Amino acid sequence: MSQSNWQELEKKVFLQTIKRVSVTLVRGKGAEAWDDQGREYLDFVSGWATNSLGHCHPVVVKALEEQAKTLIHTSSQFYTVPQLELAQLLVEHSCLDRVFFCNSGAEANEGAVKLARRYGKLRLNGAYEVITTYNSFHGRTLAMTAATGQTKFQEPYTPLPVGFINVEYNNIEAIKRATSEKTCAVLLEPIQAEGGVNIPDDDYLRKVQSWCREKSILLILDEVQTGAGRTGTLFAYEQYGVEPDIMALAKGIGSGVPIGAFLAKEEYSLFSPGEHGSTYGGNPLVCAAAHAALKYMIDHNLPAQAKRIGNYFMTQLESLKQQFDFITDVRGRGLLIALEFSQEIGDKLQLACLDRGLLVNRLKPNAVRFMPPLIITEKEVDKAVGILRDALKEKA
Numbered sequence: 001m002s003q004s005n006w007q008e009l010e011k012k013v014f015l016q017t018i019k020r021v022s023v024t025l026v027r028g029k030g031a032e033a034w035d036d037q038g039r040e041y042l043d044f045v046s047g048w049a050t051n052s053l054g055h056c057h058p059v060v061v062k063a064l065e066e067q068a069k070t071l072i073h074t075s076s077q078f079y080t081v082p083q084l085e086l087a088q089l090l091v092e093h094s095c096l097d098r099v100f101f102c103n104s105g106a107e108a109n110e111g112a113v114k115l116a117r118r119y120g121k122l123r124l125n126g127a128y129e130v131i132t133t134y135n136s137f138h139g140r141t142l143a144m145t146a147a148t149g150q151t152k153f154q155e156p157y158t159p160l161p162v163g164f165i166n167v168e169y170n171n172i173e174a175i176k177r178a179t180s181e182k183t184c185a186v187l188l189e190p191i192q193a194e195g196g197v198n199i200p201d202d203d204y205l206r207k208v209q210s211w212c213r214e215k216s217i218l219l220i221l222d223e224v225q226t227g228a229g230r231t232g233t234l235f236a237y238e239q240y241g242v243e244p245d246i247m248a249l250a251k252g253i254g255s256g257v258p259i260g261a262f263l264a265k266e267e268y269s270l271f272s273p274g275e276h277g278s279t280y281g282g283n284p285l286v287c288a289a290a291h292a293a294l295k296y297m298i299d300h301n302l303p304a305q306a307k308r309i310g311n312y313f314m315t316q317l318e319s320l321k322q323q324f325d326f327i328t329d330v331r332g333r334g335l336l337i338a339l340e341f342s343q344e345i346g347d348k349l350q351l352a353c354l355d356r357g358l359l360v361n362r363l364k365p366n367a368v369r370f371m372p373p374l375i376i377t378e379k380e381v382d383k384a385v386g387i388l389r390d391a392l393k394e395k396a
C-alpha cells in the first residue's frame, strides 16, 4: 500500500483523536527510523519519551524473543518470574518498597490515587481529595482528566469525577490554601513534561514534601515521563532531595513495550487482596522486556549519560538562541528539553525538521520538545542541531 493509501485508511477506520504527522513509520534502529518510502529520520520524539534505549534495542528484542517462546501471559492469579524480577529491580533502585504493575501511565496514576484514597479512608477520617496542578498531565481516563489541570482536556467531558483540586504549579502557598481536612494527597510531576517542560524552583518539591508530612497527607510523584533516566537520574525526585510516598511510572521503563507501575512505601501499602487489579498488568512478555531494558539502563549508567549528553545538547541550543532572536527560551533536564519561541512556529518547525529528516514534537503553538533516546550520541545531537539550524533559518 502506498503512503497516501495508509493515510486514507486511517481517516476512514480510526476515531479521529489526533492530528498525525503525514509519515508512516515502518522500521527503527537505535535513534533512527524509516518510513514506508524508505526515508530515514533521526528520532528525537522516541515514541513520546518511551523508547529509552532507542528502537529495537538488542537486549529488548532478545528478552521479547525468549519470553515469547516461553510464556506470554497468565493471569495474576499465578506467580510469574519476569514480573517479580522487574519489581525487585525497581524496589532495589528506588526509595519505594512495593510495586503494582498496570499497562499505562494513566492507569498508574489511577492506582496511585486509589491507594491514597485507601489511606484517607483508613487513616484520615475518609479524606479523599487530591491536589494537582494547572498545566499538569496525568493521563486520559476520566479521573486523570480531572487530575490534569488543563481545561482543553476537561471541557469536552464534564461533569468530571469529584475529588481533584487544581492549583498553580511551583507555588507552595497555593497547595497550602487548597489543603483541608478532606485532602489525602498531593499529586505532582517533578517537572511538568507535556505541560511545557516546566521546571519548578529547586526547593519547591522539598517544601511540598514537608507540608505533606506536617499534614499527614501523601506525596504522589507522577514520574511517568521524568522517570527511567530521562532527566539525568534514574528518577527525577533524586535531584530534588525528596522521597515520594507513592510514585507512578510508565513510558521509559518499558523502552517501547506498554507497561505502567506504581510503587509505594511500606507504611502506605494499604491494599488488601481484591481491592485493585489488572488483567494484563505484570504480563510476563512485557515485564521481561522492561526488566532487560531497565537493567541495561542501570548497568550502563544511562541516566548519567542522559545528563551529560543533555547538557551538551542544551549548550548547542543556547548557541542557536544567540543566532535566532525569536528563540526565547531553552530549558530542560537531561534529555527532556524544550525550545520556546516568540512566535507560534511550533507546527511549521516540526514540519521543516521532518522534511530534513528529524522528528521533533510540537509541544505548544510556540514551542517544540526533544526527547531523544538515552543512547543518543554527541554526533547524532550535532546532526540534529544542524538540521534544526537549517529549519530555523527557513522560519527566520
Ligand SMILES: *Cc1c(COP(=O)(O)O)cnc(C)c1O
Pocket: 103, 104, 105, 106, 107, 109, 137, 138, 139, 140, 189, 193, 194, 222, 223, 224, 225, 226, 250, 251
Ligand atoms: C504520558 C504521561 C501520562 C499518561 O501516560 P499514558 O501511558 O498515555 O496513559 C501520565 N503522566 C505523565 C507525566 C505523562 O507524561
